[in-house]
Amino acid sequence: MQQLQYYSCGSGGCGLLLQETIDDINIPKICHKLIDKNLNDLKIKFSGLIGLIKQGDRIFLYGQWIQIYTIPKEIKQINKVSKFSCGWQHCMILTDNGLFGMGSNKFNEFGHQVKQIFEEPQQLNFDYTKIYDIVCGFRQSFIIEEKFIYGVGQNKQNELNIINTKIVLEFTKINVQECIKKIKCGQKFTLALSYDNTLYGWGSNSFGQLCQESQFSILDKQELMKNIEDFDCGWSHHSILTKNRQVFICGRGDLGQQGDNKKQHNYKYQQIDIIATNVKCGSESTILINQDKQEIFVSGWNEHGNLGLGHNNNVYQFERIDKIKQIKTKGATMLLQK
Amino acid sequence: MSVYDEVEIEDMDFDSTTKIFYYPCPCGDRFQITLEQIKNRFDIAQCPSCSLQIRVIFDENSFELYSKQQ
Numbered sequence: 001m002q003q004l005q006y007y008s009c010g011s012g013g014c015g016l017l018l019q020e021t022i023d024d025i026n027i028p029k030i031c032h033k034l035i036d037k038n039l040n041d042l043k044i045k046f047s048g049l050i051g052l053i054k055q056g057d058r059i060f061l062y063g064q065w066i067q068i069y070t071i072p073k074e075i076k077q078i079n080k081v082s083k084f085s086c087g088w089q090h091c092m093i094l095t096d097n098g099l100f101g102m103g104s105n106k107f108n109e110f111g112h113q114v115k116q117i118f119e120e121p122q123q124l125n126f127d128y129t130k131i132y133d134i135v136c137g138f139r140q141s142f143i144i145e146e147k148f149i150y151g152v153g154q155n156k157q158n159e160l161n162i163i164n165t166k167i168v169l170e171f172t173k174i175n176v177q178e179c180i181k182k183i184k185c186g187q188k189f190t191l192a193l194s195y196d197n198t199l200y201g202w203g204s205n206s207f208g209q210l211c212q213e214s215q216f217s218i219l220d221k222q223e224l225m226k227n228i229e230d231f232d233c234g235w236s237h238h239s240i241l242t243k244n245r246q247v248f249i250c251g252r253g254d255l256g257q258q259g260d261n262k263k264q265h266n267y268k269y270q271q272i273d274i275i276a277t278n279v280k281c282g283s284e285s286t287i288l289i290n291q292d293k294q295e296i297f298v299s300g301w302n303e304h305g306n307l308g309l310g311h312n313n314n315v316y317q318f319e320r321i322d323k324i325k326q327i328k329t330k331g332a333t334m335l336l337q338k
Numbered sequence: 339m340s341v342y343d344e345v346e347i348e349d350m351d352f353d354s355t356t357k358i359f360y361y362p363c364p365c366g367d368r369f370q371i372t373l374e375q376i377k378n379r380f381d382i383a384q385c386p387s388c389s390l391q392i393r394v395i396f397d398e399n400s401f402e403l404y405s406k407q408q
Contacts, residue, residue, distance in 0.1 A: 013387050014366040048366040064366065088362055106351060138362075156349070235364050283364030303388050304365055332365040 004039055004325065004337045006031040010282075010306030011332035014049050014064035018335075022070060026305020026312055028336050033062075033071060047086040047136075048283055048331020050103060052093070057081050059093060065103060066119050075102070077121050086330075087136030087185075093121065099128040099143075107139040111152035111170050126150075126171055137185025138235075141171075144183065149174045149192070157188040157204035158219050176200070176221055186251075187235035187283075191224070199224045199231060199240060207236040208267030209251030225269070234281035234300075239288070240269075241279045247272040247288060255284045256316040259299030263316060274318060282306060282329045288318065289327060296324045306332040341382065345369075347396040347404075350383075354407040359383065363390055377401045 007028035008017040018031040043054040050063040059081045060072035080096040090103035100121040101110030135142040140153035150171040151160035178194040189203030201210045230241040237251025248269035276288040285300025297318040298307040328335040350359040357373040367387035381394045
């Protein structure tokens, strides 16, 4: 059986391309730093700045921490890793021995008392035995338990749905009655999916990223759509896939994020006439995946060649790329599996 | 001038040693503007890695406030 191989393209300056260079790449290139590794054993997550690789129960960092790591470096203080998540400049790691935060806590991203960037993992004061999942956002962190969710960090635009505070100092229960199974974050907004597959959102709506026509900020959880199969957030837009395979996008559109050739923000969901099995967003781009046909459709900001089309021009209408099995994208970086 | 976004100065990360304000750029690099530029009422922060720029929102007290930080 032929083994899958990772390819990368986009912004290379942070070392997230897993290549020998930190130059931008606009044609997907095989990830040199992952050659000879058993890719079936790897789990990779990254944001626009930092990345983590889980191999077995060990974890490695790469990307722009205090310094740039183009070669993944093991975080030796931590093992028996079960879950991990990358925010813009911070991460959380859950192990059999506790919950850890690492990276920037300058904006109280993971609720440590000291506001600085940590190169070493810091154990966080939370009952880790009941954690179902952990999620890091732009300058926030979330913990998902079976019945409750908790948040910490910046809340200026109500990113945490916790009233009357611009910054939440320690993990605090979020006012959501529904049981939440998945959370994803934009730059200043948050989406949460409940167990009955209803999508909710709160935070900034300045570009229509929360699908509301007349409100700048959403100060209480808003129901956005039922029957959700998949969803993802860009910085100021989001895309959804429903159970009956309809794709919708709303929010910022001036850089091609909507893929409709109009360069306009959409304050209501706009349906996209493309069949997809998954949806993904870069910071200012949208990628629709059709795993059945092994093709992806890309549109949006492409200044760093992050759409993998072999050029650096923005794309305003979805373009197809063939022979791609799966992708990961965040910021201006894309990791593809062929 | 067309800017990518507007950001309040309190949301920027201020390095009191270099006297430079930073804010994340969607490309992974950081928009930057100096305290001296703020003093001169220049309000455009540039990303060194791409074409995007942001407008920094500040008031007449901002320079004095941040110039005291060590």
